[in-house]
Amino acid sequence: MRPVDPLPPGAVVLVLELVVKPEHREEFLDALWEDANGALDTEAGCLRFDVTVDSENPNRFMLYEVYRDAEARAIHRAAPYLKRVGAGLAEWLVEPAKMVVASPVTPPA
Secondary structure, three states: OOOOOOOOOOOEEEEEEEEEOHHHHHHHHHHHHHHHHHHHHHOOOEEEEEEEEOOOOOOEEEEEEEEOOHHHHHHHHOOHHHHHHHHHHHHHEOOOOEEEEEOOOOOOO
């Protein structure tokens, strides 16, 4: 399935992997959905915020976030709903989160 709209040339794409301690799964998800919904509902520059879970490990989450540009990502990083996630990660995660920051590749004409 092709996306309806291609990513803008200056878009910032984040791919994160987070492995959560089982006893913190619900608390983590509550904070994560608060962050995702806050971004999608209030940030014009947040183009996507997908939350997925490993089909074999219910405590391993992958996030796919797309921001219009670096300024939109900076706005998200300063958002109040992100603070709860940021404050809890050290306690909730089995290991540090893994993050890849990427840029779109323009297809040939």
